[in-house]
Amino acid sequence: MTEPTPATSNSNGAPRQKRPIKGILGLVLLGFCLLFGWYFARGTWAASKMEDPTTPDQGVISKLVLSDDGHREIRTAVVIPVTIEQAWRILSDYDEWEKMFKTVRQKQRTEPLEGNRRHVVSDVMTPMGTITLDFIVTHEELPGGGYLAWWDAPTRELPINKGEIRITPNGANQTLFVYTVRKKYQQYPEFMVNNMLLKHQPDIVSTLRLRMIESAKE
Numbered sequence: 778m779t780e781p782t783p784a785t786s787n788s789n790g791a792p793r794q795k796r797p798i799k800g801i802l803g804l805v806l807l808g809f810c811l812l813f814g815w816y817f818a819r820g821t822w823a824a825s826k827m828e829d830p831t832t833p834d835q836g837v838i839s840k841l842v843l844s845d846d847g848h849r850e851i852r853t854a855v856v857i858p859v860t861i862e863q864a865w866r867i868l869s870d871y872d873e874w875e876k877m878f879k880t881v882r883q884k885q886r887t888e889p890l891e892g893n894r895r896h897v898v899s900d901v902m903t904p905m906g907t908i909t910l911d912f913i914v915t916h917e918e919l920p921g922g923g924y925l926a927w928w929d930a931p932t933r934e935l936p937i938n939k940g941e942i943r944i945t946p947n948g949a950n951q952t953l954f955v956y957t958v959r960k961k962y963q964q965y966p967e968f969m970v971n972n973m974l975l976k977h978q979p980d981i982v983s984t985l986r987l988r989m990i991e992s993a994k995e
Contacts, residue, residue, distance in 0.1 A: 863992070
């Protein structure tokens with residue numbers, strides 16, 4: 778019979794236990810894969826539609842959804858306790874944009890154009906850096922009441938940069954505010970951009986909501 782291999786010991790003579798390094802590394806790798814999988818799915822899987830909030834106390838709801846033409850876009854909605862006229866007066870005042878949109882670092886120029894359009898040039902902060910946008914916003918009055926403002930402002934860094942703001946009456950002295958954007962950066966994958974928007978767009982809409990409520994009281 779062979780003698781058992783003696784256990785290794787430390788300087789104090791106590792048996793030294795071998796650490797399961799491979800097992801720990803495997804768990805870390807598994808956790809990373811699960812986290813990345815969730816992050817990828819969050820920025821890729823899009824719902825066919827989104828249920829909008831019906832009351833102000835439901836807060837801001839933001840989701841990745843499929844547009845009518847099959848593209849993924851971020852749709853963020855909230856009910857604001859102001860009238861549709863108050864909401865539009867504030868939204869169509871471009872001097873207010875730096876207060877309402879925290880991403881607007883500096884509004885360089887804005888001028889009215891014919892056909893309910895507005896030329897806007899502004900520096901906008903994004904998690905991917907500050908970019909200068911030179912774009913035209915088109916205003917439309919909706920048939921059933923409410924207003925729509927939309928824009929298409931591509932740049933070299935941002936070849937797809939489309940968005941719209943839609944406000945509609947939501948009962949007495951309330952407005953349903955819906956902010957929808959679709960962005961594609963030149964250097965970043967789509968799922969990463971969508972995750973960034975899902976994180977930051979609710980904050981932008983919450984700030985805008987508070988500003989509207991404050992302005993309505995002035």
